[in-house]
Amino acid sequence: MMSFANSSFSTAQSESTYHIPDTPEVKEVMKTVEKANDVEAEAAYTFDIKKFPTVFINDLRFPVSSGTLETIRELTNNPSLESAGWLDYKAAFYSWRIERHT
Numbered sequence: 001m002m003s004f005a006n007s008s009f010s011t012a013q014s015e016s017t018y019h020i021p022d023t024p025e026v027k028e029v030m031k032t033v034e035k036a037n038d039v040e041a042e043a044a045y046t047f048d049i050k051k052f053p054t055v056f057i058n059d060l061r062f063p064v065s066s067g068t069l070e071t072i073r074e075l076t077n078n079p080s081l082e083s084a085g086w087l088d089y090k091a092a093f094y095s096w097r098i099e100r101h102t
Contacts, residue, residue: 032055035054035055036055036056039051039052039054039055040055040090043094044094044097047094047097047098047101049090049091049094049095049098052087052090052091052094053087056086056087056090057085057086057087058084058085058086058087058088059085059086060083060085062085062086063083063084063085064084064085064086064088064089068084068089069081069083069084071089071092071093072084072088072089072092075092075093075095075096076092076095
């Protein structure tokens with residue numbers, strides 16, 4: 001049973017990556033995602049979030065969900081916050097982690 005589950009997962013994973021177009025635009029997006037992962041991993045280790053604005057943004061076209069907005073309000077102690085984006089969320093979460101560990 002376990003080998004079936006592992007086999008199914010790897011098959012599903014390879015099928016999903018198979019459909020990613022091999023274009024310069026897609027490669028640029030993938031490069032940015034990899035950089036964002038590196039920046040976030042570094043922040044998790046060093047508690048330094050100053051590079052976040054180089055890889056995360058607040059895009060008004062894609063606001064965070066109401067639940068995430070409420071989390072950001074709580075983490076930043078700003079109950080009147082009306083909107084936020086992904087950069088706000090990442091900065092609030094990591095700032096909260098920094099405060100918890102210092």
